[in-house]
Amino acid sequence: MLWIKAFHIFFVVSWFAGLLYLPRLFVYHSDITDEAGHRRFCTMEKRLFSIMTIGGIGTLLSGLWLLFGWWWPPPEGSHWLGLKLLLVLVLIGFHLACWRWLRHFAAAHNPHPARYFRLVNEIPALILLAIVILAIVKPF
Ligand code: HEM
Numbered sequence: 747m748l749w750i751k752a753f754h755i756f757f758v759v760s761w762f763a764g765l766l767y768l769p770r771l772f773v774y775h776s777d778i779t780d781e782a783g784h785r786r787f788c789t790m791e792k793r794l795f796s797i798m799t800i801g802g803i804g805t806l807l808s809g810l811w812l813l814f815g816w817w818w819p820p821p822e823g824s825h826w827l828g829l830k831l832l833l834v835l836v837l838i839g840f841h842l843a844c845w846r847w848l849r850h851f852a853a854a855h856n857p858h859p860a861r862y863f864r865l866v867n868e869i870p871a872l873i874l875l876a877i878v879i880l881a882i883v884k885p886f
Pocket of ligand 1: 751754755758805806807808809810812813816817834837873874877878881882
């Protein structure tokens with residue numbers, strides 16, 4: 747199971763590379779006015795989204811493997827695990843929101859200013875901090 751845990755962390759890092767950087771690309775893309783620049787950003791966003799989707803699927807599969815192969819049934823009082831899974835659901839929602847924003851940009855119909863994506867950019871960072879504390883410290 748330590749092998750699965752190692753792969754779990756590898757996939758988490760790949761997923762977060764995209765979750766943290768894609769909204770940053772949206773910040774810069776919001777201010778682009780020329781057609782060539784717009785197309786370049788669309789290509790970068792699409793490629794990053796593909797890579798982070800592979801990272802996300804790998805995280806979920808390896809996480810579920812750890813859960814059902816090692817941590818099931820969860821030991822008495824492992825409430826950290828429930829909260830972690832809840833935050834993972836929020837992350838999946840954020841991933842789908844990224845896909846929606848990407849589609850808006852691809853159709854040249856982004857309704858949001860750069861400041862909106864600057865704020866949005868903080869969400870995965872906060873969730874990452876919370877999940878790492880829950881998974882390592884297991885405070886409750
Ligand atoms: C479906 C989603 C997920 C499931 C079911 C899941 C489940 C698990 C399980 C059962 C473990 C083993 C716990 C242990 O041995 O201490 C684990 C380890 C870990 N998970 Fe996840 N996980 C998921 C997603 C994530 C995400 C999104 C992150 C990061 C943001 C993450 C970060 C970690 C870390 C850092 C460890 C290592 C903990 C340690 O070695 O003490 N996991 N995960």
